[in-house]
Amino acid sequence: MSTATDDRYNKLEKVMKKLGYEKNSLIEVLHSTQGIFGYLGVDTLKFVAKRLKLSYSKVYGVATFYNYFRLKPKGRHNIVVCLGTACYIKGSEKILQKIEQRYGIKAGETTSDEALSLLTARCFGSCSLAPVIVFDEEIKAKVSLENPLCGIEESIK
């Protein structure tokens, strides 16, 4: 799809315009880009670089520096396992392992049918509910180590 006809690029253009095409608004622009496209693809990053008059290497460098930015598309569902200290003490690594085994993917990967992406995070600030996972933006508290996918597995299609 060409950038001119893809509505998402129009949206992104509007965001950059609102920020005055300022070079130093790069991180804001990348946040919006990820919001619009779901991830930061090579073509999109090149587009941002061109419009903000920054080198592609600068834009790529910033996009890869920060953990929050995803360079690959997400699956239809996503699970984020918290590996922060409070969750770690309560066994979050086991939860991660169990989910990895169940779907045959590693953290950071997406299943081949694109049903599920598995991600990790460094604390959601919900530590008193540890161990915590986030399923499709919803916090699941005090997750069972034996059966971490309880009540979730059915919806992953």
Place this chain on the structure above:
Amino acid sequence: MITSKQELQELAQIKKAQNDSNPKEKTLDTSSAFYAKQKRIVLENEGIIDPEDIEDYIAHGGYISLFKALDEMSSKDVIEEIKISGLRGRGGGGYPTGLKWESVSKVKSWQKYIICNGDEGDPGAFMDRAVMESDPHRVLEGMAIAGYACGADKGYIYVRAEYPIAVDRLTKAIKQATKLGILGENVAQSGFSFSIEIRLGAGAFVCGEGTALIASIEGGRGHPRQKPPHLSDNGLWGRPTVLNNVETLANIAPIIKNGGEWFRNIGTEKSSGTKVFALTGRIKNTGLVEVPMGTTLRELVYDIGGGVEDDKKFKAIQSGGPSGGCIPEHLLDLKVDYESLKEVGSIMGSGGLIVMDDSSNMVEIARYFMDFCASESCGKCTPCRVGTTQLTQLLDKFIAKKATKEDFTLLKEMCEVVKSTSLCGLGQTAPNPVLSTIKYFEDEYLAGVCND
């Protein structure tokens, strides 16, 4: 528009009357042991006010301190009051806030900035999140007072993107305060102007460090730089800048309202006021607690925290996150303040307290933090980039019980090298969890040494 202290007080009265006639007001059940030892200054409004309603904040005495400062105090008076209070930075370092403000106020520049550090990178801590979400106006008020004291007319709040509710509430709060003329041009016709913008972090622990945070606001990778020059001379866009933590700023309004003396009388001589801790891990009552400085760890764990989960045996408490250390049982009567924690090989840090029972292996805990630092190292300087990775690998050998005596010596030496030669606080403190566990739990390291 509110143009004077009087109008603010009138609005507070009206709203109070409304609240009284329509009592939805929540109060905390402070009779339980969990609350009995707490003292709430920073969290006084948490769960009590509606964070999305500026009038509710005003009805609970909000923005009175800002108007008092503008009306009755010179910027010098404000700084003097903060100095008297003895308030020290709650972001970890414990630097006296009054002195920090004073140095920026003395620099001549047509443009200065106040930055609120809401990055809260310590994985296992959430006090700043609670303040930003439950009482956002308190942070704005603290920033505006800082702006008045230092001669800055522009503020930024750097919030981690993982806190969407905090971002949302702060955004609403800024809008409401601007609409009422409490932020913006010529506040209360005092000639003082102050505006605030939000900047989103993007998940990099190192961006909590001042110079990296500024690089990030400027739109680049968050690489720290050498200091000096300090932020007070050369901060955001090269201008004099005050960087304060959320909790530090949340203490400002009460200090201006009640006076520096009042604050100084709470806590210990060198660490005044309260501290909010995030009590988590293997403990019965988890959650945020605010206690006077000088409260003992034992009180925190047993009286407030209710003791170890499943009545297991207490082993250690970790404070200060990846830069801190593990404190063993025989030190539970330690009074918590900046100095005593340092003396036992840990730090106050941002306020995460994680309780561990005897099912935790201390070498694995140390490895967990080292691995965290290795993956969060920005890579700019070699001791940290390479050192943290090598230390992680060394710790793996202990965990696999395949370490040699030489490995143990090497581990200790490497910790010292990384500590003393890294460029920024991340690398300089990364070995702390290892050093403190070696200090108190050496046998667990020796158990990983094979003798053949």
